[in-house]
Amino acid sequence: MNNKLKIISGKYKSRVINIPAKSILRPSKAYIRETLFSVIDVSLCRSSLDLFSGSGILSFEALSRGIDSATLIERDSELVKFIQSNITLLDIKGVTVVRAKVEKFLLKNDLSTYDLIFIDPPYNTTLLNETFKILKDNNYLENNKFLYFEQAKKDVKKYNEFYDSTHTALKDLSIGDVSYTILINKNL
Numbered sequence: 001m002n003n004k005l006k007i008i009s010g011k012y013k014s015r016v017i018n019i020p021a022k023s024i025l026r027p028s029k030a031y032i033r034e035t036l037f038s039v040i041d042v043s044l045c046r047s048s049l050d051l052f053s054g055s056g057i058l059s060f061e062a063l064s065r066g067i068d069s070a071t072l073i074e075r076d077s078e079l080v081k082f083i084q085s086n087i088t089l090l091d092i093k094g095v096t097v098v099r100a101k102v103e104k105f106l107l108k109n110d111l112s113t114y115d116l117i118f119i120d121p122p123y124n125t126t127l128l129n130e131t132f133k134i135l136k137d138n139n140y141l142e143n144n145k146f147l148y149f150e151q152a153k154k155d156v157k158k159y160n161e162f163y164d165s166t167h168t169a170l171k172d173l174s175i176g177d178v179s180y181t182i183l184i185n186k187n188l
Helices: 030-039 057-064 077-090 102-108 127-137
Strands: 002-006 016-020 047-051 069-074 095-099 116-119 146-152 167-175 178-185
Touching: 016 057, 016 077, 030 057, 030 167, 030 178, 047 057, 057 069, 057 116, 069 077, 077 095, 102 127, 116 127
Parallel strands: 047 069, 047 116, 069 095, 116 146
Antiparallel strands: 002 016, 146 178, 167 178
């Protein structure tokens, strides 16, 4: 049995995507997506990078709101198949789905410029820290415009050491068991 998520605004508003019923999947809730896209200025963004993309809902929202291209990185083959079927269902262009571990993709990727980067790794792992380190060390943050990341509320580690030199927090909130942060590049 599959679950469904609704795109909340833009070109694909009210369209529904299918997602598998997997315990490891925690799609960003509608109210968090609404906050995210009311805070960032999508008109300044042409491309996005969705790390640990899961359902792909953040990229689908961004594409619905007008970005030109999205690159989604997901290592789970079942989730990749669902993302690809949803791309076909919505007839979305400009999407690249890569089945890979995030760290391997980031280290091998030739393009380090994405206007909008989403980071939503599995909780209770070291993946958020490792991802931030790779992003910083490989200059992904220098030219990035907006950065969004989620973490478990009980994760008390501060990640600002990775982005303080390039970004400023626009919003840093906790809702339920999730904390999320929206950052803007200091050069904007």
